[in-house]
Amino acid sequence: MRITALLSELFIYIPAVLMYTRWMGRYYNKASPIDQTIIAAAILYQPSLIIIDHGHFQYNSVMLGLSLFAIVNLLENNYALCSVFFVLALGFKQMALYYAPIFFFYLLSVCIFPFSKMNLLRLVSIGVSVLFTFVLMFLPFVYKGGFGQIIQILIRVFPFDRGIFEDKVANFWCASNVIVKYRKIFTQDQLKKLSLLLTLAGIAPSSITIFIKPSKKLFTWCLASCSLAFYLFSFQVHEKSILLPLMPITLLLNEVDPDVISMVCWIANIALFSMWPLLKRDQLSLQYFVLGILSNWLMGNLSWIRMYLRMAKIPVLARELATPVLPHNLFWRFVIISSYTLATLLHILDYFFEPPKQLPHLWVISNVVLSFGCFMLFWCWTNYKIIQKATSKVKAN
Numbered sequence: 001m002r003i004t005a006l007l008s009e010l011f012i013y014i015p016a017v018l019m020y021t022r023w024m025g026r027y028y029n030k031a032s033p034i035d036q037t038i039i040a041a042a043i044l045y046q047p048s049l050i051i052i053d054h055g056h057f058q059y060n061s062v063m064l065g066l067s068l069f070a071i072v073n074l075l076e077n078n079y080a081l082c083s084v085f086f087v088l089a090l091g092f093k094q095m096a097l098y099y100a101p102i103f104f105f106y107l108l109s110v111c112i113f114p115f116s117k118m119n120l121l122r123l124v125s126i127g128v129s130v131l132f133t134f135v136l137m138f139l140p141f142v143y144k145g146g147f148g149q150i151i152q153i154l155i156r157v158f159p160f161d162r163g164i165f166e167d168k169v170a171n172f173w174c175a176s177n178v179i180v181k182y183r184k185i186f187t188q189d190q191l192k193k194l195s196l197l198l199t200l201a202g203i204a205p206s207s208i209t210i211f212i213k214p215s216k217k218l219f220t221w222c223l224a225s226c227s228l229a230f231y232l233f234s235f236q237v238h239e240k241s242i243l244l245p246l247m248p249i250t251l252l253l254n255e256v257d258p259d260v261i262s263m264v265c266w267i268a269n270i271a272l273f274s275m276w277p278l279l280k281r282d283q284l285s286l287q288y289f290v291l292g293i294l295s296n297w298l299m300g301n302l303s304w305i306r307m308y309l310r311m312a313k314i315p316v317l318a319r320e321l322a323t324p325v326l327p328h329n330l331f332w333r334f335v336i337i338s339s340y341t342l343a344t345l346l347h348i349l350d351y352f353f354e355p356p357k358q359l360p361h362l363w364v365i366s367n368v369v370l371s372f373g374c375f376m377l378f379w380c381w382t383n384y385k386i387i388q389k390a391t392s393k394v395k396a397n
Contacts (some may be wrong), residue, residue, distance in 0.1 A: 001057075001138075002054070002057060002104055004059075005053050005054055005057060005058070005059060005061075006054065008059055008062045008065075009053060009059060009061035009062075009065070012061065012062050012065035012066065012069075013044075013061035013062070013064055013065035013068070014044060014065075015043055015065075016064075016066075016068035016069050016072065017040050017043050017064045017065075017068060018040050019069075019072045020071060020072050020075075020251060021037075021039050021040040021043070021254060022036055023072060023075050023076070024036075024039075024254040025039075025254075027075075028216075028217065028254065029254055029255065029256045031153065031254075031256060035256075039157035039253050039254055039256075041298075042250075042253050042298065042299060043250045043253055045252060045295055045298055046246060046250050046268060046295070047268070047272050047291035047292055047295045048242065048243060048246055048268065048271050048272045048275060048293075049061060049064070049243055049246070049277065050291060051272075051275075051284060051287050051288065051291055052240050052243060052275070053185075055161055055279070055284045055287050055357050056240070056278070056279070056282055056284070058240065059092075059093075060093070060116065060240070060243050062092055062093075063089050063096055064085070064089075064243070064244075064247045065094055066085050066088045066089035066092060067085070067086060067089040067099055067124070067247070068088060068242055068247070069083075069085040070082045070083075070085035070086035071219070071220070071223075072101065073085060074103070074106065074107075074216075074219070075216055075219075079107055079110070079125070079126050080125045080126055080129040081129075082103075082107070083107070083125075083126050083129040083130050083133070084129050084130075084133050086099070086100075086103055087129075087130055087133040087137070088133065088137075089135055091133075091134075091137040092164045094157040095241060095244055096244075097230075097356060098227035098230040098231070098241075098244040098245070098314065099226065099227055099244070099248075101203050101206075101207045102103060102207065102210055102219065102222045102223050102226050105207050105208075105210050105211035105214075105276060106210050106211070106214045106219060106222075107126055108123075108211065109210070109211045109212075109214040110122070110214050111123040111126065112353075113214070122341065122392075126206075128273055131224070133163045134392045138150060138153075141153065142297075142322075163183070163188065163236070164182065164183075164188075164191045164195065164236060164259055165177070165183075165236075166237070167238065167239060168361065168364050168365065168367075168368050168369070169237050169238065169239050169241075169274075170239075170242070170274040170279065170368045170369075170370075170371030170372045170375060171231060171232050171233070171234075171237045171372060172198065172232050172233050172372065172376075173195070173233075173237075174368050174372070175369050175372035175373075178365060178369065185326055191235070192235060195233065195234060195235040196235075199229065199230060199233040199234045199235075200234040201233075202229030202233045202379070203225075203226045203228070203229045203230065204379060205383045205386065206221075206222035206223075206225035206226040206229070206383065206386060207222070207381075209222060209386050209387070209390050210222040211256075211389050212390075215389075215390070217389060218389055218390060220248050220252060220254075220291055221248075221252070221382060221386050221389065222386060223248035223251075223294075224248040224249045224251075224252065224382050225383055225386060226381040227244045227247075227248060228244040228245035228249075228375060228379045228382065229379060230244070230245075231244065231245050231375070232372070232375060232376065232379060238279045239274065239275050239277075240278070242274060242275065242277070242317045242375075246267075246268065246332060249267060249268070249378075250264060250268060251263055252264050258328075259327040260337075260385075261299075261327070262325065262326055262327040262332075263327060263332065263378065263381065265296070265299050265301055265325075265334045266339070266374075267374065267377075267378045268295070269292065269340075269343075269387060270339060270343070270374040270375070271291055271305050271371075272288070272291075273343050273367070273370075273371060274367065274368075274371035274375075276288065276347075276350075276363045276367060277367060280350075282345055301325050302326070303325065304325055317365065326328060331380075335374075335377060339370065339373075339374050342370050343370065344368055346363060346367060346370070348384050349363060350363045372390070
């Protein structure tokens with residue numbers, strides 16, 4: 001069965017990544033074919049997706065690949081086909097809803113703006129594509145079990161009855177629950193409403209921006225911000241849900257900007273770190289460390305080792321360092337170094353010491369709080385970049 005996870009990635013996710021990087025190289029970053037291949041390799045060698053799909057045994061690459069095919073067709077202005085692929089992604093795994101607001105507002109905007117040239121035919125074609133695809137997906141369930149099956153599907157898609165916490169996840173609810181005991185203060189219905197309000201507030205900046213300015217250069221940035229907001233604030237989040245924002249975040253490597261690359265590498269490492277308690281339970285510790293080290297070596301994040309080896313008079317190949325490990329901004333340098341230091345310290349404590357008996361989950365909670373802080377700061381940074389790019393006078397497309 002495990003070979004099916006590999007084949008689904010090979011036939012769906014990898015071609016979608018290659019198509020996306022080819023489009024970006026052709027129309028956006030003007031990267032050469034070899035550079036496009038290197039960027040695609042960096043995106044594909046994202047350790048969190050590899051270890052979850054092939055170690056934890058999932059099929060997230062199918063949903064992510066279908067979503068990426070939708071993005072590629074959107075960039076190519078094939079809006080009806082984009083809608084079909086995105087509905088297929090939703091049907092395969094409902095977590096693709098993390099991307100839905102950005103797709104919705106972009107497609108709506110290109111249909112109704114400018115009002116003087118409203119494209120009703122485009123709007124109808126998108127609507128028909130969505131409805132037809134949904135009908136085809138639900139038809140077998142209705143045929144076998146009647147319309148009552150649709151209710152059962154919706155209950156499983158939105159599992160509110162499980163409560164706001166499935167496990168200790170690096171989102172707002174689990175991190176702040178250390179101080180505020182939500183289940184003692186609020187009812188289940190109140191938590192649903194509160195979660196909805198915070199999620200709407202979190203996705204608002206990216207959704208409003210892409211609706212007002214449906215720019216292709218903003219689309220991936222808005223996807224990253226919106227999906228990360230869902231992860232941080234929505235109801236019932238799992239550790240593996242970080243894979244949803246990680247997909248558009250790693251696509252930002254196509255910006256070919258050293259500062260952006262540094263930020264993406266940092267948050268990819270934090271994402272992997274945030275899943276450590278889950279991977280440790282599943283006895284994937286070795287894979288965790290090996291994939292983490294190899295991915296950082298691939299990105300050039302271990303090039304600083306060469307500098308210290310030279311200082312110690314150990315002969316190493318003399319060449320220029322790779323892409324800067326840290327961004328130029330002093331604040332972000334401090335944040336990244338501090339987070340790596342704390343994460344390393346937590347790993348050491350977790351390996352050598354048992355947590356206190358009165359605080360049995362201390363190391364896990366520390367992981368949650370640290371990871372949440374990093375994700376929250378990165379979400380703020382993506383929104384800053386979105387505003388910066390949206391107000392830039394450079395031509396959008």
